[in-house]
Amino acid sequence: MKYIIRVASFLLLLTILTFPLPSIAASSTAVTGSFENSNFTGKDFSGQNLQLAEFTKVNLEAANLQDTDLRGSVFNVSNLQEANLHGSDLTNALAYLTSFNNADLTDAVFAEAIMLRSTFNNAKIEGADFSLAILDGEQVKKLCSYASGVNSKTGADTRQSLGCN
Numbered sequence: 001m002k003y004i005i006r007v008a009s010f011l012l013l014l015t016i017l018t019f020p021l022p023s024i025a026a027s028s029t030a031v032t033g034s035f036e037n038s039n040f041t042g043k044d045f046s047g048q049n050l051q052l053a054e055f056t057k058v059n060l061e062a063a064n065l066q067d068t069d070l071r072g073s074v075f076n077v078s079n080l081q082e083a084n085l086h087g088s089d090l091t092n093a094l095a096y097l098t099s100f101n102n103a104d105l106t107d108a109v110f111a112e113a114i115m116l117r118s119t120f121n122n123a124k125i126e127g128a129d130f131s132l133a134i135l136d137g138e139q140v141k142k143l144c145s146y147a148s149g150v151n152s153k154t155g156a157d158t159r160q161s162l163g164c165n
Helices: 002-018 028-032 137-144 158-162
Strands: 034-036 054-056 074-076 094-096
Touching: 137 158
Parallel strands: 034 054, 054 074, 074 094
Antiparallel strands: none
């Protein structure tokens, strides 16, 4: 009897390895949403859950993203000039070659975000939390020149979170 069970198990294993079942994969964009080459100038996204969303070459100039959940989102070559991100959560976000110039980033959370080659000229950052975020040194220096406040959600001091002297 043991011999028959072993032979049956071996044949089953051989069948599975020889004729594998087709796999079905879902991309992250199918689950979370991907926006590419879009113009959302002035659009209202306030309070929405946009976790893991991908924005590639998207114009979000003057868009309202206040209190939006953008954890793990990706901004690649996007424009957020004059956008309102007040109170938004961008923890673990990635922003590459993205403009946050003149944006309202007050009380926003950028903890552990990677924001290389992105610009923050004249951005309002009072109370923003940049804990463990990675930004270009030149941008950190500019932000430190006027950084102030404490984030209401995390309790992080903006200057300390940027590593200002």
